[in-house]
Amino acid sequence: MDFYLINAIKAIILPPGNVFLLFLASYFLVKYKANIARRFLLASCIFFYLMSMPLVSKTLIRSLEDYPPLTxxxxxxxxxxxxxxxxxxxxxxxxxxxxxxxxxxxxxxxxxxxxxxxxxxxxxxxxxxxxxxxxxxxxxxxxxxxxxxxxxxxxxxxxxxxxxxxxxxxxxxxxxxxxxxxxxxxxxxxxxxxxxxxxxxxxxxxxxxxxxxDFKGLQSTRFSFYNFVPSGDAIENNYIALREFIGRAWYFIRY
CATH class of the missing domain: 3.40.50.620 (HUPs)
Structure with a gap:
């Protein structure tokens, strides 16, 4: 039960599911609440960019890697x-x-x-x-x-x-x-x-x-043009990081 519940939650609140829901909300609101629809659309674009930014993915992954390599x-x-x-x-x-x-x-x-x-x-x-x-x-x-x-x-x-x-x-x-x-x-x-x-x-x-x-957060997060260029690897790593945050929260509640 835990497995299916947490996967359903992840599908809703993790990218790309959450971005899709924002786009969907924008579509249905555009005829009735155009201003709100535009805000939803802007929010989805901003969030999608953040989720594809290497700087964000490196920062999130690094925050999860609490233990250093053993010598x-x-x-x-x-x-x-x-x-x-x-x-x-x-x-x-x-x-x-x-x-x-x-x-x-x-x-x-x-x-x-x-x-x-x-x-x-x-x-x-x-x-x-x-x-x-x-x-x-x-x-x-x-x-x-x-x-x-x-x-x-x-x-x-x-x-x-x-x-x-x-x-x-x-x-x-x-x-x-x-x-x-x-x-x-x-x-x-x-x-x-x-x-x-x-x-x-x-x-x-x-x-x-x-x-x-299998460390993913050891790369530098210093200012670099490439840290702001959207990439598929960043999307994957951001998904991994956000999923792990959900996992930690669930384990804190469940166990």
Whole structure:
């Protein structure tokens, strides 16, 4: 229920849905309230420009990336017992010639790559966490295990294949790792997602060592002409940032 509710909310208040609603309101108001219609139209144009501006996207994403990258000396000093890698989606990859065309997404692959690096530095066992939304889908944890073995020659110690969101990932991971007397973990996820993930895993009793990857907000936000030129990447990153703000607000209320 949470999954469908939050996706319905996102469709309404995130771009391009919110911009479309403003345009739609302008269209219906133009015959009766022309002044208000013009204001709606102007607001939608301004908002769309802001959402396509690199300066805005870099600022928003940077505000979400609360945890810096781990240094190798920090990795060596941390007293973790396992590495937990969270899934970040799936994609269609029929080019591999397998019966099932789905594989891990680019975001998930980034997380797996860094998790594999941490494993090479520490030798710690890996738990892969990711479930499925549709009953017919292969759990994301299984896709991650396949990629980890195929691409990095590493076998995961455990798979958590039931979690549909970060909260369920944490709850189910606790069940698996508590049975192994593991309470201290490196937690691997995308940098902008890390703060929410840390909070929910700590609620489950874990001592969490944040191991963020795939940073998007490290680029300079200094004055530059290109920071004001609309771009597709900026639209995507602004969408990601606003979606994460909604996710944090929802988790604050829900959990």
């Amino acid at each position: 190798q000396s920090q990795v060596a000093l941390k007293n973790a017992q396992a590495i937990v890698i969270l899934g970040g989606g799936r994609s269609e990859n029929p080019e591999y010639g397998t019966q099932n065309p789905f594989d891990v997404s680019a975001s998930t692959l980034q997380r797996l790559r860094y998790g594999a690096f941490l494993h090479s530095q520490t030798g710690l066992p890996i738990l892969l966490s990711g479930g499925k939304i549709k009953s017919k889908d292969i759990p994301e944890g299984k896709l991650m295990a396949k990629s980890l073995k195929r691409d990095f020659k590493i076998t995961a110690q455990w798979q958590e294949n039931r979690g549909r969101n970060t909260a369920e990932n944490a709850i189910n991971s606790r069940e698996i790792l508590t049975a192994e007397n593991i309470h201290s973990i490196f937690l691997v996820t995308t940098a902008w997602h890390m703060a929410r993930a840390v909070d929910i895993f700590e609620q489950q009793g874990f001592k969490v060592i944040p191991a963020p990857t």
